[in-house]
Each structure stands twice: as structure tokens, then as C-alpha cells.
Amino acid sequence: MYSYENRLKEMRKTKIRHTLEKRKQNGYTDLDDFGTVPISEGYCVEPWYNSTNGSFYGYDGMCENFCRVIDAHVPYIDKNEMLCGRWRDMLVNYRGDLHYMPDWLKDNLKNLEFIKNGATNQWSKRWDEQRFPYDHLKPLQAKYNITTGIDADAHFACDYSIGFKLGFGGFLEKIEKYRKINPDKSEFYDAEERCVKAIIRFIERHIKEIDSLIKNEQDEAIKQNLKTMKETCENIRYNPPKTFREACQWTAFFNCAARIYTRDGAGFQVDGLLYPYYENDVKNGILDDETAKFLIANLLLIDPHYYQLSGVDEEDRDMTNHLSYLILDAADSINIACNLTVRVHENCDREFLKKAVYYLLKNKNGWPRFCNDKALLDGYMRNGVDKKTARERIAVGCNWMCVPGKEFPMNDTVKINIAKVLEEALKDMKVENEKSLERLFEIFKEHLKSAVEVTAAGINLHIDHAWEVTPELIMNLMMKNTLERGEDISQCAELYTVGIDGAGLAVVADSFGAIQTRIENEKLLSWDELYTALENNFDDERTRLMLNTAPKYCQGGTVSDEWAKRLTEVWVSTVKSQEMSKCRQLIPGWFSWSRTIEYGSKVGATPNGRRAGEPISHGANPNPHFRTDGAVTAQCNGIASIQCGFGNTAPLQLEFDPHLATDEKGVETVLNLIETHFKQGGTLININVLDKDKLLEANKNPDLYPDLVVRVTGFTAYFASLSPQFRQLVVDRFLEGI
Amino acid sequence: MLKGCIADIERAATHDGPGLRTTVFFKGCPLSCVWCHNPECISFIPEIMEYPEKCIGCGKCDEGCFSGARVVCGKEMTSDEVLKEVLLDKDYYKTDGGVTFSGGEPLAQPEFLEEIIDKCKNSGINCAIETSMIYFNEDIFKKLDLIMCDLKIWDTEDHKQYTGVGNEQIKDNILKANRLDIPIIVRTPVIPEINQGIEEISKFLKPLKNVMQYELLPYHPLGEGKRRSLRLKETNFSIPNKEYVKELEKYVFIRK
Known part of the structure; x- marks a missing residue:
């Protein structure tokens, strides 16, 4: 029968077939679908x-x-x-x-x-x-392993x-x-x-x-x-x-x-912009809810853009409407790799939030994720932006927000690997006679300043010439000032609040914490012994474990927790004090995207007991094994404490085993985590709820699970399309998190 | 300040009472249940748990082990130190979550326990206990929001055989606790090899107005690894199958 239900089943089957065919045609992609x-x-x-x-x-x-x-x-x-x-x-x-x-x-x-x-x-x-x-910039860009953003598009x-x-x-x-x-x-x-x-x-x-x-x-x-x-x-x-x-x-x-x-990936406030059409068609008797749901499911299948739902308006009034619910139902009916973000505010309809959490637990496909209206709004306004504009800024990318039509943020395209910055600081201090933690931190700050300076120079180069290299001919059509002035958006945006993310926070915080604990406080290790261990990549396993078992970031109240906060202060002040040309300004965040393997491959052994070449920590998350109980609350507290506070994110990436049932208690438990983390100032939450046995089996035979979707980082992807190395990364992170 | 012996503190627990909780495991218990899944909490003094598979052979055991091959279980803590840990997750407790005192037997360190409860209560934290009910301490019970206790076996001789003590005192303490107007949840661990008299336990509990729930906890072998690490004999009880548990579930109840 040609019913919506049967048609959706067939559409899902086709999607699965396409995923497998694309894997054959494309190879492993490690990308959004x-x-x-x-x-x-x-x-x-x-x-x-x-x-x-x-x-x-x-x-x-x-x-x-x-x-x-x-x-x-x-x-x-x-x-x-x-x-x-x-x-x-x-x-x-x-x-x-x-x-x-x-x-x-x-x-x-x-x-x-x-x-x-x-x-x-x-x-x-x-x-x-x-x-x-930009040959003059390249030596320092390589030195600090900077993702420059030069010719990042969209x-x-x-x-x-x-x-x-x-x-x-x-x-x-x-x-x-x-x-x-x-x-x-x-x-x-x-x-x-x-x-x-x-x-x-x-x-x-x-x-x-x-x-x-x-x-x-x-x-x-x-x-x-x-x-x-x-x-x-x-x-x-x-x-x-x-x-x-x-x-x-x-x-x-x-x-x-x-x-x-x-391959531009920014959607829109879907329940807001589509609502007038929905309302009008229903009034005119040409649309019913089942058809509306089918159409939304169809749109999500055509392109899993980052769409935002719910939130509040300029006057803090709830924007959740009947269509918001239908969109969640539609996503449930097609249940593919959806990049839906639910914007959370204390004035929002709590029943809607519960429904969103319910679908997250029920489908275990990594959607929706949640962003914090208040922290993002308050933070963005600190850049001198008015409330109305700040409220327009919506979640449309992996870790990022943007004011539609007005902003040119380059978000998620510019990153500094701060583990590499630490490595440079350690190198410099090695030749000094007096070694201390505070001296190391001083040198680290100097290198960080150099890294931000050269990154800013790259950003300016990009914005100055992007129109001559990769003008945004399609997106220009729906931006302000572009067609009016005959200019590319890179030349005429109203807002140049450019995102710059630090990557490797936990590695660096734990490194400072381990040095403080084992060298300065307990005197179990000398600086010379540390340098020897780093140079020989921990020939002595006992030394590595001694450092690796020092109190970690996110354990709660540890020296490394304090270091993470101190690093954040320095990161924010360095980025915010960086002068930019024209009306541009930089906004700090903590995010690695899924480059943890690549960034790690560039960094030698680090004082937190991480071996040379091993991946760096993911986003703002703690290092693996940060607590024996893996307490999610500990992770939530830790990440809430290192928010940069200017409207960009330091996301909380949670991995759950589905032992949390979809009953009232399970939904309340997860919603409590979300609401409390946001009350503490958290900005964005990505949650994976996966079945452990299914994940392990799919890692062995990915083709048997072509519909398994995981949230890799800010984006969701079909597990079968990921390379073995990436699959393992997701599996390791998951096993650590449950 | 008083000090107590704490085996561990776990955060974000979802199975030790309602809401999100921090569970404080007290070290030491007068019972020695053969199936105990926290055998490291039986002895009252710190002890070393050994995991030889993690040993790196550095030969420096006396200078401190970092590999996880030798783990000291049990730490002398003050009530302020425990409170500091408990407060870390205060934002997440909301109205129903909080702290659960477990073990071991928390009531075996009554003065220390009471001091922590007082401090938690002063901080507005919901307090629950998991106890064997071998002790009855009215002063402490009255300060609690929830009592979770076990009645493991109905027959007292069998109870003595498997736990080291008879159950008359436990039954009597449950009756006394029922008069305190504090909600009580009673649990029975289900071990297929033992005739536990679950029907009789259920009948005993049904008339008690403050026993809000009677639930079954199917045995799981997670304590076996810890038994090995403590050089204790393994017990080899079997995991009850679903049919067995389902059959017994007719005896559980929740009082609305």
C-alpha cells in the first residue's frame, strides 16, 4: 500500500543501500553524510x-x-x-x-x-x-599545528x-x-x-x-x-x-x-521559518499533520543540514510551536543521521524538551543535541552585539552558531593545537637553568600569544582575499548587502566575529597538573627525569603511569581542574586582546572537531603520560579514564567551568550506554543533566546513546549495520562510512564514557 | 575531628536511590554474605586489592604502585572531606537525588555517619542509607529521607549460614523502623542456589505501612573480580535466568 509508513520504510531502505554504495564509490570519508x-x-x-x-x-x-x-x-x-x-x-x-x-x-x-x-x-x-x-606565516603555523582557516569555505x-x-x-x-x-x-x-x-x-x-x-x-x-x-x-x-x-x-x-x-552545511530555525506556511496550509485545508511530518522527514533525508528547533524570541518568549513537535516526530519516523539542535531556555516548553530527550534515548542515533540559549546569548552580547541580533544567532554547525544573513564567523575552521604550544614551551625551558611550573606557564603564554598572532594574520589574509579565491556565489543570494552592493559576503558582512578554537585542553591541563603533583608537590620525579621520559617516549612505563595517574581535569576540585580554568582564562584573554584589522574581532572556544588523531600525530610525548603521536583529547572533554566511575556529573561540572564566555562553545560530549530506559526516570535523568549543565554555563551538549554490543559488532562488520548512526563530534555520521581508525576512536571514547 | 574509613565515593549513581546520587561506601560490615558484591567493604581496615594482570614488573611496590596492580582500598577521611566530595554534584541532585550512604555497613561507624548526615542536611542534601538493618539507630534514622535495607533470607538458620548472622534482629529492626514514618525500600538479592523464602518475606513486609517498595536484585557476579583481588575464594553462584526472576516478581510490590 502507498501509505506514508510504507513509503518511509522504502526510503530508509534506499538510504541504507546508498550508504553502502557510497562507501564503495568514495572509500571511507570520516565526514558528515x-x-x-x-x-x-x-x-x-x-x-x-x-x-x-x-x-x-x-x-x-x-x-x-x-x-x-x-x-x-x-x-x-x-x-x-x-x-x-x-x-x-x-x-x-x-x-x-x-x-x-x-x-x-x-x-x-x-x-x-x-x-x-x-x-x-x-x-x-x-x-x-x-x-x-603566505609563506611568511607558514613556519609558525606549522610550529603550533594551526588549522589556519585560509580558504575555508561556507x-x-x-x-x-x-x-x-x-x-x-x-x-x-x-x-x-x-x-x-x-x-x-x-x-x-x-x-x-x-x-x-x-x-x-x-x-x-x-x-x-x-x-x-x-x-x-x-x-x-x-x-x-x-x-x-x-x-x-x-x-x-x-x-x-x-x-x-x-x-x-x-x-x-x-x-x-x-x-x-x-558542501555548505548551515540550515535555519526550521520550526520558525516554516511555521507560517504550515499554519496557512492547515487553515486552508490543504495540509494535515501526517503530510507535514512526511514532508519534513523527506527534507531531512534529502539533506541533514544543521536545523535548530525551539528556543525563545527577543522578548524571552517561548518559540516552541506545534510544528516543533511534528519535526521531532518526523525525524523519528525517518530516523537517519539528523543534525537537529534543540535550543534550551528556562522559558521553553519543558514537555517539548522531554520529548526531544525521549527520542534521543529511544532511537540512539545521536539526535537531537542541545544548546544553551542563555549562555550563548549573554556571551555573544559581550562582543558588543545587541540582544535582538544575539538572539538571531542559531546553531548551524558542528560546534558553532551564526547570525543568519549577517555574520561571517569562519566558525570551526580555525584551530590552534595547544598541546603543540605546550611542547614548544617545554622545549624552550629545557635549556634554562631554573625550571619551574610557573616558568613553564610563562613561556607557554608567550608561545600562545605568538600562535594567536599568526592565526589572526592568516584570518585577515583569508577575509581580505576570499572573494578573489572562493567567492560564495550561492550563499551570497541569501545574505544581506551582497547583491545590494555587488560584493561577496566576505567583503560586506555586518558582523565579523570570527571563531578561533583551542584544541587539546585536557592534555595540557593534565600535563600541568601532573607536573605540579609529581614534581613540585610530591617530588617523586625531577625535571630532568621528566625531560628524559618525554624524549624517550616513556621507555620507563612506571614514570608514564606515575604522571598519567595524577589527578585529572574533570575529576572535581583537582589541581588539573584548576589548571583547565587557568588555561581558559589565558586563552580567552590572549584571543580577545588580539588586535584585528577593520571591524573584525576574534571569539575563543574549545573544540578539536574530529581532528584528535591528526593533531595528536604532530605532538610528541606529553607530561600527562600521553605517548608521542597518540590522539589529543576531544573538544573540551576530559582525557580517557578521568575517573574510575566515569561520572557524567563530574564531566558536566568540569566542562561548565571552562567555558570561554563570548558566545562560542566548549561542547560537552557525552557517551551513554542505553541502560537508561526511555521511561520517565531515564528521560528526567538526562534532562536534569542537560538543564543543570546549562544552568552552570555550559553551551552545547552532544550525546551518543549507543548499544555497546551493537557498536562492537558493527566495528567488526560495519556493512552489517549500514543504518547505525553515531555522533562523531558535532556532526552525526553513518558508522559504516567511517575509516577503521575513526571507528576505533568512536568505540574507545564510548567504552570510556559508559 | 572524627575520622571514618571510606572504601570509595561514586558520583552520578542512578541505582542507589531516586535521582542522581553520590554514593559513599563505608568500609566494614558485621555480616559476611557469601555472595557479597562489595567484598572489599567487609573488613574495617584498609587493605590491598591485587590485580596481577596490571603489574608492569617495575619491582618498586614499596615506593607506590601506579599501574593499578596494587590498589589500597580504604581511606581515613573526615566528615568535611566526605562532604566536599558530596557537594561537588549538589547542582544535579534537585529534589529527589542526593547522597546515599552504603558499604559495607554505614551504621557500623555511627558517630562518623551522624556527623556527615548533619553536615549534608545543613547543606540541604537529601540523605538515604543502604543498610543490612543489623543495627537500629533511631537518632540516625530520623534524620534520613529514605532507608533502603535488605531482608536476604527468611529462615534464620539459613540466614546465619550464608551471612554469618541470624535474622531475628534484622526483622525486629525493620518493624521498629516502620514506626518512624520514614519511607523504606526493602530488597532481596536473588540467588538461585539458595532457598530464600521470598514469598514469606513479601508477606511479612506487606502490612508495614512505611515499606513503600519491595524489590528483587538479581545476583550478578561483578564482585567475583574483587574477591580474587582480595585473595578470597570465588563463590560461583549462578546468575538467575529471566524466567526464574519473572516467576518471583509476583511477590514484589510498590505502595502508591
């Missing part, structure tokens, strides 16, 4: 390279190649779905970036050349170094209300209007216009394909669905969406285009 479908038979793109650098840049380069890639996309229509469209490939795949390059493209001649010429997984040819070199948020108001035709009219006002910006407007027309062609190919499916379809119910699908596409080809279904379909097409461009 992004909602892609496998590459179609015969798919081929011939990129246009406009730089002697061997890559493509700027308005013409990005526009031309966007058109080539989206034009090569065949329509995606599934008769079970109400919405259509999917994406399969993106521009960065043709710029030699190994971090994203799927296996199926590695045989491409140009890419073979990139690989042969030493492309790495760090941005490679994405930045035009011929025109905008990582800001569109204002979807602009698109819902204008539609694709409205974009074209707006381009025409402002082209006349800014005649010197024709290159910009030409590129924008061509991109919008390419998206319209993409929609038109879907219309044509649906038409041919209708002609051959015998089943009346399916035929009717296809007819409505076609009509929806026709309505939004030029016009703005008018109904709930049209708004969902419009979002699906725009997101496909934005993903093809730069």
Missing part, C-alpha cells in the same frame, strides 16, 4: 582551470565550474518521496583537496597530477598562493527568509536591479546570474524527468504524487514558495545547489 546519493552511471565533469596554479578561482572560475558540475547532475526522483532532488559531487573535488576527494575521482588525470605534486588533505590548491602567498549561515521571499526568479530580478546601480561590478553580477540560471535548469530537468515518469506510471496514487511533485517544481522554478510543500521543495533545491558549490 551530507545527504548525497551515489554518482550516477556515466557521470563526468570536465573542469575549467583558469589559473596557471592548476586550479580555478574567483567569480569566473567558481561560476563556470559550478555550472559544469550542477549541469552534469541528473535529476533524482524517487516515487516514494514527495520532494525531489539530490546532490552527488562538489566543486572542491576538482581542486585537489584530498580531505574531501572521493575514491571515484582519484583516478581522474588532473587529480592524479595533484596527488603526484604533493596535495595534502589540508586545503592544497583551494587557496591561490600564486596571488596571495561556515556561515544564509538567511532563508530572503530566499523564501524572493524565489529564484526574485534573485534574478534583484541581480538586475542592483547591476544597474553598481555598473562596475558586472563580473560579480554575471557570475551570480549564471549560477541562479544553472539552478533553474537543474529544477527544469527534474520537471522534465517527472513528466516522463508520469506518462509511464500505471499506479494512480503514485501518478498523483508525481503530478503534485511536478506542479510544485513548476511553481517554484521562478516564484517564491507559497505552500509548506513548496517551501520544503525550494529548500531542497537551494541546499542541493549550495552543497554542490561548497
Whole structure:
């Protein structure tokens, strides 16, 4: 029967099949699923390279190649779905970036050349170094193992209300209007216009394909669905969406285009922006709740963007509505890798929060996660931002927030590995006669300042030239000032509150704590013995264990807890006092993303008993084995105490065994943890609830569990798509956490 | 200031009473139940638990072991030191969570226990106890919010055989505690090899108005590793199967 329930079952089956096929085509990805479908038979793109650098840049380069890639996309229509469209490939795949390059493209001649010429997984040819070199920054960037953000794309948020108001035709009219006002910006407007027309062609190919499916379809119910699908596409080809279904379909097409461009991953306040359409359609008798749920489930399947739910408005009034509930129900019905964030405020509907926790415990798929409205708002306002704007800032990325349409935050793209900073400080102190913990801390602070300075220089370089390298042609369509001024968002954002994260907090805090405990207080070890142990990577296991068993960060009231707080103070003051050009300012956070293995590989043995090359600590989390009882409350307290306080996050990543039942007691226990951590000042909570036996079995045979979703860090991913090394990381973290 | 011997303090416990709790394990117990899952809490003095599989062979046992091969169980603590640990999670206790005094037998260190309870109560913390009910201490009981106790075997001779003491005193203390108007939860560990008289226990408890709940705790072998570490003989009791426990569940009750 062609019921919603059966159709959802079929859609899930297709998703599982796609996950396995993509694994074969792409290899292991260690990334968000992004909602892609496998590459179609015969798919081929011939990129246009406009730089002697061997890559493509700027308005013409990005526009031309966007058109080539989206034009090569065949329509995606599934008769079970109400919405259509999917994406399969993106521009960065043709710029030699190994971090994203799927296996199926590695045989491409140009890419073979990139690989042969030493492309790495760090941005490679994405930045035009011929025109905008930064060789003078590279030595210090390497010294402190900095993820520079230079040519990081996307990582800001569109204002979807602009698109819902204008539609694709409205974009074209707006381009025409402002082209006349800014005649010197024709290159910009030409590129924008061509991109919008390419998206319209993409929609038109879907219309044509649906038409041919209708002609051959015998089943009346399916035929009717296809007819409505076609009509929806026709309505939004030029016009703005008018109904709930049209708004969902419009979002699906725009997101496909934005993903093809730069796999951009920012969604919107979904229960807020879609609510007027829902309300209107229900009033007009053309939408019921079951259909609304199905449409949302379909949208989540098409693209697991970071969508936010609930929260309060400028006047602190609860924004939870009936649609908020339906969205949770919809996510439950499709139950895939969803990146839903529930915004928590004391004025929010508590029944809604309970329902959100219930689904987290029931489905064990890592969604939703939770962010703290109050701490994020109060913190962001400390940057001189008014309350209304601060309230608009929504959770749209792994660890990050953004004011849609207005902000250019580069969030999650800039990181300093502070374990590496500590290593440099230790090296410097080695040659000094007098060694002490305080002296080490002094040198650490000096290196940290250098690291922040060189990072800031990189950020300024990026913002100054991003428009000439990777202008954001698709996202520009729904930003303020862009089309109006004929400028890329990197040039004309209202807010340049740029995020900069520290990674490796627990490693460094525990290192200082271990030195204080074993060398200074107990005198069980000398400085010379410590240096010898670090240099020979702990030949003597007893020395390693002596350091590793010193009181740790998050145990509660320990020296390392104090060090974590002290490090946070220094981190915040160093970042906030860093001068930036123009109206830019930096915002500190603690987050490693999923780079713990990569960062760890660059750092030798550390005084907390960590061996050379082992992963660094994850985000703001404590090191493994921080307490024998693994008490979640201890972790919550510790992480609440090291928040940076300027509106960016230091997330709490919790791993739960599902012994917590989905009954009232289990839900209350988890909600109590969430509410209390937020009351203490915590900012963001990511929770994995996994079945231990299933996880261990899936680690052995991932293909047997293609629907198992885990929250890797800020994002959720299919376990089967992760590399063995990454799977092990998730397993280890989980076993430690339960 | 008084000092007591504490085996361990666990935070974020969800199985030692309502809400999120900190469980303080007192060291020392006058009973010696053969199935005890906290055998390190039987002796009243600090002792060394050995885990030879963790030994790194450094040969410096006397200078302190860091490998986890030799772990000292039992620490002399003041009530302020215990309170400091308990207060760490105060934000998470809310109305129903709090501290649970367990062990071992907390009532075997009555003055120390009372001092901690007083300090916790002054800090507004909900206090519960897990006791064998071998002692009746009205002053202490009256300060508590919840009493969780065991009635392990109905027949006193069997009780003596498996726990080292008869159960007349325990039954009498349950009756006395019932008069104090403090909610009581009574539990029986379920061990298939022993005839525990669960039906009789249930009948005994049913009329007692303050016994809010009678529950069964299926035996689990988690204490066996600790028995080995203490060089004690392993017990080899079996884990009750689901059918066995289900059959017995007709005797449990929750008083609304």
C-alpha cells in the first residue's frame, strides 16, 4: 500500500543501500553524510582551470565550474518521496583537496597530477598562493599545528527568509536591479546570474524527468504524487514558495545547489521559518499533520543540514510551536543521521524538551543535541552585539552558531593545537637553568600569544582575499548587502566575529597538573627525569603511569581542574586582546572537531603520560579514564567551568550506554543533566546513546549495520562510512564514557 | 575531628536511590554474605586489592604502585572531606537525588555517619542509607529521607549460614523502623542456589505501612573480580535466568 509508513520504510531502505554504495564509490570519508546519493552511471565533469596554479578561482572560475558540475547532475526522483532532488559531487573535488576527494575521482588525470605534486588533505590548491602567498606565516603555523582557516569555505549561515521571499526568479530580478546601480561590478553580477540560471535548469530537468515518469506510471496514487511533485517544481522554478510543500521543495533545491558549490552545511530555525506556511496550509485545508511530518522527514533525508528547533524570541518568549513537535516526530519516523539542535531556555516548553530527550534515548542515533540559549546569548552580547541580533544567532554547525544573513564567523575552521604550544614551551625551558611550573606557564603564554598572532594574520589574509579565491556565489543570494552592493559576503558582512578554537585542553591541563603533583608537590620525579621520559617516549612505563595517574581535569576540585580554568582564562584573554584589522574581532572556544588523531600525530610525548603521536583529547572533554566511575556529573561540572564566555562553545560530549530506559526516570535523568549543565554555563551538549554490543559488532562488520548512526563530534555520521581508525576512536571514547 | 574509613565515593549513581546520587561506601560490615558484591567493604581496615594482570614488573611496590596492580582500598577521611566530595554534584541532585550512604555497613561507624548526615542536611542534601538493618539507630534514622535495607533470607538458620548472622534482629529492626514514618525500600538479592523464602518475606513486609517498595536484585557476579583481588575464594553462584526472576516478581510490590 502507498501509505506514508510504507513509503518511509522504502526510503530508509534506499538510504541504507546508498550508504553502502557510497562507501564503495568514495572509500571511507570520516565526514558528515551530507545527504548525497551515489554518482550516477556515466557521470563526468570536465573542469575549467583558469589559473596557471592548476586550479580555478574567483567569480569566473567558481561560476563556470559550478555550472559544469550542477549541469552534469541528473535529476533524482524517487516515487516514494514527495520532494525531489539530490546532490552527488562538489566543486572542491576538482581542486585537489584530498580531505574531501572521493575514491571515484582519484583516478581522474588532473587529480592524479595533484596527488603526484604533493596535495595534502589540508586545503592544497583551494587557496591561490600564486596571488596571495603566505609563506611568511607558514613556519609558525606549522610550529603550533594551526588549522589556519585560509580558504575555508561556507561556515556561515544564509538567511532563508530572503530566499523564501524572493524565489529564484526574485534573485534574478534583484541581480538586475542592483547591476544597474553598481555598473562596475558586472563580473560579480554575471557570475551570480549564471549560477541562479544553472539552478533553474537543474529544477527544469527534474520537471522534465517527472513528466516522463508520469506518462509511464500505471499506479494512480503514485501518478498523483508525481503530478503534485511536478506542479510544485513548476511553481517554484521562478516564484517564491507559497505552500509548506513548496517551501520544503525550494529548500531542497537551494541546499542541493549550495552543497554542490561548497558542501555548505548551515540550515535555519526550521520550526520558525516554516511555521507560517504550515499554519496557512492547515487553515486552508490543504495540509494535515501526517503530510507535514512526511514532508519534513523527506527534507531531512534529502539533506541533514544543521536545523535548530525551539528556543525563545527577543522578548524571552517561548518559540516552541506545534510544528516543533511534528519535526521531532518526523525525524523519528525517518530516523537517519539528523543534525537537529534543540535550543534550551528556562522559558521553553519543558514537555517539548522531554520529548526531544525521549527520542534521543529511544532511537540512539545521536539526535537531537542541545544548546544553551542563555549562555550563548549573554556571551555573544559581550562582543558588543545587541540582544535582538544575539538572539538571531542559531546553531548551524558542528560546534558553532551564526547570525543568519549577517555574520561571517569562519566558525570551526580555525584551530590552534595547544598541546603543540605546550611542547614548544617545554622545549624552550629545557635549556634554562631554573625550571619551574610557573616558568613553564610563562613561556607557554608567550608561545600562545605568538600562535594567536599568526592565526589572526592568516584570518585577515583569508577575509581580505576570499572573494578573489572562493567567492560564495550561492550563499551570497541569501545574505544581506551582497547583491545590494555587488560584493561577496566576505567583503560586506555586518558582523565579523570570527571563531578561533583551542584544541587539546585536557592534555595540557593534565600535563600541568601532573607536573605540579609529581614534581613540585610530591617530588617523586625531577625535571630532568621528566625531560628524559618525554624524549624517550616513556621507555620507563612506571614514570608514564606515575604522571598519567595524577589527578585529572574533570575529576572535581583537582589541581588539573584548576589548571583547565587557568588555561581558559589565558586563552580567552590572549584571543580577545588580539588586535584585528577593520571591524573584525576574534571569539575563543574549545573544540578539536574530529581532528584528535591528526593533531595528536604532530605532538610528541606529553607530561600527562600521553605517548608521542597518540590522539589529543576531544573538544573540551576530559582525557580517557578521568575517573574510575566515569561520572557524567563530574564531566558536566568540569566542562561548565571552562567555558570561554563570548558566545562560542566548549561542547560537552557525552557517551551513554542505553541502560537508561526511555521511561520517565531515564528521560528526567538526562534532562536534569542537560538543564543543570546549562544552568552552570555550559553551551552545547552532544550525546551518543549507543548499544555497546551493537557498536562492537558493527566495528567488526560495519556493512552489517549500514543504518547505525553515531555522533562523531558535532556532526552525526553513518558508522559504516567511517575509516577503521575513526571507528576505533568512536568505540574507545564510548567504552570510556559508559 | 572524627575520622571514618571510606572504601570509595561514586558520583552520578542512578541505582542507589531516586535521582542522581553520590554514593559513599563505608568500609566494614558485621555480616559476611557469601555472595557479597562489595567484598572489599567487609573488613574495617584498609587493605590491598591485587590485580596481577596490571603489574608492569617495575619491582618498586614499596615506593607506590601506579599501574593499578596494587590498589589500597580504604581511606581515613573526615566528615568535611566526605562532604566536599558530596557537594561537588549538589547542582544535579534537585529534589529527589542526593547522597546515599552504603558499604559495607554505614551504621557500623555511627558517630562518623551522624556527623556527615548533619553536615549534608545543613547543606540541604537529601540523605538515604543502604543498610543490612543489623543495627537500629533511631537518632540516625530520623534524620534520613529514605532507608533502603535488605531482608536476604527468611529462615534464620539459613540466614546465619550464608551471612554469618541470624535474622531475628534484622526483622525486629525493620518493624521498629516502620514506626518512624520514614519511607523504606526493602530488597532481596536473588540467588538461585539458595532457598530464600521470598514469598514469606513479601508477606511479612506487606502490612508495614512505611515499606513503600519491595524489590528483587538479581545476583550478578561483578564482585567475583574483587574477591580474587582480595585473595578470597570465588563463590560461583549462578546468575538467575529471566524466567526464574519473572516467576518471583509476583511477590514484589510498590505502595502508591
